[in-house]
Amino acid sequence: MLLEVSNLSKEYTRTNRPFFAVKDVGLKMNSGDFAIIIGRSGSGKSTLLNLIGGLVSPTVGQISIDGCNIMSLKDRELSAFRNSYIGYIPQGHSILSNLSVLDNVRLPHYLQKRQGDVDKRALSLLEQFGIAHLANAYPQQLSGGELRRVTIARALMNKPKLLLADEPTNDLDAQTTYEVMHLFSEIANEGTAVLLVTHDLSTIHYGKHVYRMDNGELKSLNT
Numbered sequence: 001m002l003l004e005v006s007n008l009s010k011e012y013t014r015t016n017r018p019f020f021a022v023k024d025v026g027l028k029m030n031s032g033d034f035a036i037i038i039g040r041s042g043s044g045k046s047t048l049l050n051l052i053g054g055l056v057s058p059t060v061g062q063i064s065i066d067g068c069n070i071m072s073l074k075d076r077e078l079s080a081f082r083n084s085y086i087g088y089i090p091q092g093h094s095i096l097s098n099l100s101v102l103d104n105v106r107l108p109h110y111l112q113k114r115q116g117d118v119d120k121r122a123l124s125l126l127e128q129f130g131i132a133h134l135a136n137a138y139p140q141q142l143s144g145g146e147l148r149r150v151t152i153a154r155a156l157m158n159k160p161k162l163l164l165a166d167e168p169t170n171d172l173d174a175q176t177t178y179e180v181m182h183l184f185s186e187i188a189n190e191g192t193a194v195l196l197v198t199h200d201l202s203t204i205h206y207g208k209h210v211y212r213m214d215n216g217e218l219k220s221l222n223t
């Protein structure tokens, strides 16, 4: 099992009232799985993704990735673990505007001080995603769909075992959504587990496993 989440809850307090943004969630994924979580705005999708990505710590519960209990890691170990095991595609635009496309994609490699041919890896991802001709362009010269591909390429730079994507088709038209969802299917077919959260119902047929998040609770929609 690549990802095992059990009894996971996150309690927040707002205007003096505590509430569970994520409530007693269980989730399992194997390598190569493609899971999609749908849910309305505010249902707790981003919070769940941030918990699994080690960006937020849970109130209670366990998260194990490739056999490692991520809550047992110290800050520095968690950062290193995250950078090599997890690819994260945040909501909105997260591309650095003063770096070229190629430098944006290479960035995770340098953060991890990895061995290996960084240029070959970055260029082959850009090629796979049909944007190699934009390697030396700057983000402001790209369309929304092209930028989204750069974000996905960057998240895959360190060959993560788990790819987390938060509303990756939010601002894309139907054709670009189709192309980006195909990329995620390909990535899963190559062995990376892909976990995507969205409120875009048009994307759910791409998921091998589909869940609904409602008031912090997760339910499988697979029959």
Ligand SMILES: Nc1ncnc2c1ncn2[C@@H]1O[C@H](COP(=O)(O)OP(=O)(O)OP(=O)(O)O)[C@@H](O)[C@H]1O
Pocket (backbone or CB within 6 Å): 012, 013, 014, 021, 039, 040, 041, 042, 043, 044, 045, 046, 047, 048, 199
């Ligand atoms: N740091 C925080 N402190 C208090 N409440 C929070 C915090 N972060 C999120 N929340 C609340 O937790 C709930 C779940 O938020 P979350 O961002 O996970 O929802 P979401 O399903 O991803 O929504 P969206 O699709 O709009 O991004 C919301 O009610 C939100 O206001």
